[in-house]
Amino acid sequence: MTNVAMPGTYLGDGTGPRAWLLTTDHKRVAWLYLISLTAFFFLGGAMAVLMRIELATPAGDLVSDDVYNRLFSLHGIIMVWFFLVPSIPATLGNFLLPLMIGARDLAFPRLNLASWYVFIFGSLFALFAVVAGGVDTGWTFYTPLSTLYANGWVSTAAFGVFIVGFSTIMTGINFIVSVHTLRAPGLTWFRLPIFVWTLYATSLVMVLATPVLAASLILIVLERVFGIGVFNPDLGGDPLLFQHLFWFYSHPAVYIMILPGMGVVSEVLPCFSRRPLFGYNAVAISSMAIAVFGFLVWGHHMFVSGQSAYAGVVFSFLSFCVAIPSAIKVFNWSLTLRKGEISFETPMLYALFFLALFTFGGLAGLFLAALAVDVHVHDTYFVIAHFHYIMVGGMVTAYMAGLHFWWPKLTGRMYSETAGRIAAIVTFVGFNLTFFPQFVLGFDGMPRRYHTYPPEFQFWNVLSSAGAVVLAIGYLMPLFYLGWSLFHGARAPDNPWNATGLEWQTSSPPPPHNFETMPIVTRPAYAYDMKGLEHERFSPHREEAAP
Amino acid sequence: MSFGIPFFPQEASSEAGQVDALFYTLLAFSVVLGLALTGLVVGYAVKYRVGSKADRTGKRSRSLPLEMSWTVASLVIAFIFFGWGAALFVRRDHPPADALEITGLGKQWMWEFRQPGGQREINELHVPVGKAVVVSLAAQDVIHSFYVPAFRIKQDAVPGRTTHIWFIATEPGRYHLFCAQYCGTQHSEMGGWVTVMAPEQYAAWLNSQAEGETLAAGGEKLFRALGCSGCHGASSKVRAPSLDGIFGRPVALDNQQTVIADERYLRDSILNPKKEIAAGYEPVMPSFDGLIDEGELQMLLAYLKSLSPQPTAGARP
Numbered sequence: 036m037t038n039v040a041m042p043g044t045y046l047g048d049g050t051g052p053r054a055w056l057l058t059t060d061h062k063r064v065a066w067l068y069l070i071s072l073t074a075f076f077f078l079g080g081a082m083a084v085l086m087r088i089e090l091a092t093p094a095g096d097l098v099s100d101d102v103y104n105r106l107f108s109l110h111g112i113i114m115v116w117f118f119l120v121p122s123i124p125a126t127l128g129n130f131l132l133p134l135m136i137g138a139r140d141l142a143f144p145r146l147n148l149a150s151w152y153v154f155i156f157g158s159l160f161a162l163f164a165v166v167a168g169g170v171d172t173g174w175t176f177y178t179p180l181s182t183l184y185a186n187g188w189v190s191t192a193a194f195g196v197f198i199v200g201f202s203t204i205m206t207g208i209n210f211i212v213s214v215h216t217l218r219a220p221g222l223t224w225f226r227l228p229i230f231v232w233t234l235y236a237t238s239l240v241m242v243l244a245t246p247v248l249a250a251s252l253i254l255i256v257l258e259r260v261f262g263i264g265v266f267n268p269d270l271g272g273d274p275l276l277f278q279h280l281f282w283f284y285s286h287p288a289v290y291i292m293i294l295p296g297m298g299v300v301s302e303v304l305p306c307f308s309r310r311p312l313f314g315y316n317a318v319a320i321s322s323m324a325i326a327v328f329g330f331l332v333w334g335h336h337m338f339v340s341g342q343s344a345y346a347g348v349v350f351s352f353l354s355f356c357v358a359i360p361s362a363i364k365v366f367n368w369s370l371t372l373r374k375g376e377i378s379f380e381t382p383m384l385y386a387l388f389f390l391a392l393f394t395f396g397g398l399a400g401l402f403l404a405a406l407a408v409d410v411h412v413h414d415t416y417f418v419i420a421h422f423h424y425i426m427v428g429g430m431v432t433a434y435m436a437g438l439h440f441w442w443p444k445l446t447g448r449m450y451s452e453t454a455g456r457i458a459a460i461v462t463f464v465g466f467n468l469t470f471f472p473q474f475v476l477g478f479d480g481m482p483r484r485y486h487t488y489p490p491e492f493q494f495w496n497v498l499s500s501a502g503a504v505v506l507a508i509g510y511l512m513p514l515f516y517l518g519w520s521l522f523h524g525a526r527a528p529d530n531p532w533n534a535t536g537l538e539w540q541t542s543s544p545p546p547p548h549n550f551e552t553m554p555i556v557t558r559p560a561y562a563y564d565m566k567g568l569e570h571e572r573f574s575p576h577r578e579e580a581a582p
Numbered sequence: 583m584s585f586g587i588p589f590f591p592q593e594a595s596s597e598a599g600q601v602d603a604l605f606y607t608l609l610a611f612s613v614v615l616g617l618a619l620t621g622l623v624v625g626y627a628v629k630y631r632v633g634s635k636a637d638r639t640g641k642r643s644r645s646l647p648l649e650m651s652w653t654v655a656s657l658v659i660a661f662i663f664f665g666w667g668a669a670l671f672v673r674r675d676h677p678p679a680d681a682l683e684i685t686g687l688g689k690q691w692m693w694e695f696r697q698p699g700g701q702r703e704i705n706e707l708h709v710p711v712g713k714a715v716v717v718s719l720a721a722q723d724v725i726h727s728f729y730v731p732a733f734r735i736k737q738d739a740v741p742g743r744t745t746h747i748w749f750i751a752t753e754p755g756r757y758h759l760f761c762a763q764y765c766g767t768q769h770s771e772m773g774g775w776v777t778v779m780a781p782e783q784y785a786a787w788l789n790s791q792a793e794g795e796t797l798a799a800g801g802e803k804l805f806r807a808l809g810c811s812g813c814h815g816a817s818s819k820v821r822a823p824s825l826d827g828i829f830g831r832p833v834a835l836d837n838q839q840t841v842i843a844d845e846r847y848l849r850d851s852i853l854n855p856k857k858e859i860a861a862g863y864e865p866v867m868p869s870f871d872g873l874i875d876e877g878e879l880q881m882l883l884a885y886l887k888s889l890s891p892q893p894t895a896g897a898r899p
Contacts, residue, residue, distance in 0.1 A: 100767050173764050179741055180724040184690070184766055268742025269871060271854060274725060275740065308630070311643040339727065339736045341745045344675045348668045355660040362656045363649070369619055370648075372626035374638045379627075387623065394619055398612035401660070405608060405667030407601050410674075411734040414727060414762040478605070479591045480731025482762045485770035489758060564641060 044544040059144035065130035067151050079113035082106045087503035093490045103486040104171040111174025116196050123295035127437045128234045134538035135228050137219025137554045142212040150205035160195030164188035178266035178277040182258045193252045200245045207241030210234050221556035228560045232319045233298030236326040240287045248284035282333035290329040296433030300386045303436050306534040307383035308375030311561040314367040321360030328357040338409050354404035361397050381455030385436030388463045396424025417477025420470045428466050443527030447544040450520035462509030468502025535562050595733035596750040604666050677748035681714035685880050688726030688739040691772035700794035705774030710784035716748040722876040727763035730776050738763055744845045751778040801885025823860050829890040834861040
């Protein structure tokens with residue numbers, strides 16, 4: 036069978052570019068995002084591979100310093116704003132949130148489509164900046180480098196990020212309103228899947244933090260174009276003010292990136308353990324705690340910036356506090372496996388790898404929150420390793436777990452389980468080989484954003500570069516076998532994993548309006564242990580549904 | 583060092599061993615907890631795999647005592663590490679009073695240092711072993727960061743303000759000096775070496791260097807050349823306040839407030855004199871913003887500080 040568009044499902048509901056580009060169906064908007072974000076992921080990834088090849092030797096022999104600086108700047112800008120921030124919310128979240136709460140669509144379907152157009156419009160600015168000559172400020176746009184000394188397309192890139200911020204805000208508002216108003220009868224807050232909780236927490240952060248980023252980027256453009264003194268000390272400004280504003284957004288943005296990943300893993304682990312999530316309430320509440328505490332720790336990026344030492348002490352204290360809800364989640368996920376019936380399909384492998392990588396990345400965060408140690412490892416490869424363990428080892432691994440978990444629902448097709456498991460293992464090995472050596476490099480004192488480095492750092496850099504190649508293979512594999520399954524994969528049953536959750540009660544792929552009959556919820560989330568339900572296969576249209 | 587593969591960085595300052603003690607404690611904690619969790623998860627995954635005969639009675643999906651105890655345990659451990667790190671950190675603000683004062687200026691893409699006797703160095707910094715050294719940092723253009731991994735210290739140099747870092751080197755040798763804050767095209771080339779010498783060798787080295795004028799002496803010349811002395815001179819008290827002993831003293835402002843004349847105040851008063859006007863004086867002083875560069879500003883500040891008799895190193899606000 037090579038017919039992707041299955042009649043009677045949302046995929047068959049009108050074909051051709053017009054039916055897709057003007058759709059207000061959240062499931063199709065999710066696909067628009069999925070395709071655009073995949074393109075950005077591989078663009079940003081290609082830049083990372085180029086950097087790692089350059090860093091295989093101490094001298095700068097592959098690219099010039101200006102090119103290298105553009106590579107890491109654009110890698111950061113693309114990966115943070117054009118992949119990680121929208122990644123799970125705009126793709127899996129967009130597709131699943133209405134299904135999980137038993138709704139026919141998001142609260143504002145047209146706003147949802149508009150958010151994708153805004154995203155594309157903003158990304159055109161960023162792509163133009165790449166083609167026209169790049170940006171060399173780093174993704175952090177620190178002043179006065181970005182305002183007075185950088186010679187790239189800073190204003191263009193910053194404006195692109197500014198516009199994409201509005202797309203994020205639109206998605207956030209849509210999710211918040213949907214969760215508040217469109218939950219199915221019986222779906223109380225504490226029966227919501229954790230994925231919905233984390234999307235809700237993420238949306239709050241998106242709506243509250245993104246305007247601050249918008250304000251600071253506009254101030255940069257004003258200073259750069261009109262010479263208005265905000266951050267430039269010669270004009271009466273303060274360079275540290277920019278760092279405060281930037282991290283007031285960008286630290287919460289870290290939680291925008293990781294919270295949805297935590298949500299995905301909270302779905303996958305119970306399903307393949309056949310156990311309810313351990314400590315559901317604590318996991319739900321700690322998601323909200325992370326969202327709140329995440330706003331209070333931005334100064335830990337500035338311990339050696341010239342910020343007062345006492346401010347540093349307060350920010351260190353709050354940073355240790357934000358570690359607690361994350362630790363609680365790790366313990367709960369681990370205990371979920373206890374006394375289960377555990378099987379190791381591809382999504383479960385990715386989820387277990389998430390658990391390992393997130394744990395080690397999180398433990399590395401303790402080093403960075405400890406003031407005296409941060410003074411040494413700040414702005415070194417230790418920081419790079421830490422946030423890649425969280426953002427790539429954590430978030431991207433969770434994204435892969437989710438993509439494989441819900442792929443049958445998205446497409447109505449199954450992929451090759453063998454290929455999936457191999458890709459998961461290759462990714463895990465490649466990831467650790469790439470980023471673990473960077474912890475050692477950072478402790479040994481190699482600063483980040485270095486185009487050349489002293490020869491004694493070469494051993495660990497070579498390991499890291501070799502790992503990057505393995506990691507790239509791990510990420511390219513799904514492109515092929517998932518792409519293949521789209522046309523040739525076996526037809527997926529409605530509930531291939533025998534999972535709870537409303538999204539599995541409708542057909543795969545779902546009909547245009549999600550549910551033939553609207554569901555009524557009578558059970559808590561993850562009711563894998565309820566009498567007689569342990570191995571029950573849900574039918575697409577439950578007889579208990581309302582007339 | 584093992585087989586030429588660096589794993590443990592050198593420790594060459596009084597700070598290094600103490601930072602490492604915390605680092606290795608964190609490392610031991612992380613390895614133990616990380617491996618314990620990994621063991622737990624792998625153990626569960628094997629024991630409770632589908633079809634295994636493991637005992638599955640007594641399933642629980644919540645346990646208040648267990649959840650409370652790991653929450654409290656996490657809090658206690660987090661606060662121990664917080665306190666330890668903070669206790670080491672706050673000493674950054676309190677260099678010993680007898681510390682040697684060196685000024686450092688970061689600019690794209692080099693470090694320029696000036697010894698107390700006026701000897702200038704580019705991308706090299708010579709310091710004596712066993713003596714506290716304070717480096718006052720300024721930046722000419724963008725933010726840079728003074729980073730000596732072997733000393734476990736780092737401090738950003740920020741345009742428009744003076745920052746400080748201090749250390750006591752404990753092992754003679756040559757150590758990497760890096761710029762840790764990304765500063766543009768040649769960021770990775772911006773660095774050099776810190777050379778730690780025995781005190782007598784350091785003294786000999788100082789003597790062998792071209793006898794530059796001290797920062798304060800250079801500042802005094804500038805003070806006259808720029809016309810500052812015309813109004814601020816010791817004899818002239820009509821148009822401008824005398825600057826004898828100004829550093830560290832409270833200054834009454836015309837808006838009823840009082841500020842301490844620290845480096846920030848002096849710097850702002852030179853570059854932006856209308857910001858804080860000393861009570862009783864007309865705001866007639868012109869701004870020197872754009873007329874002097876960061877290096878000249880450092881000289882003027884050194885001169886103004888030299889007009890105060892008391893030792894100043896320990897009393898840094």
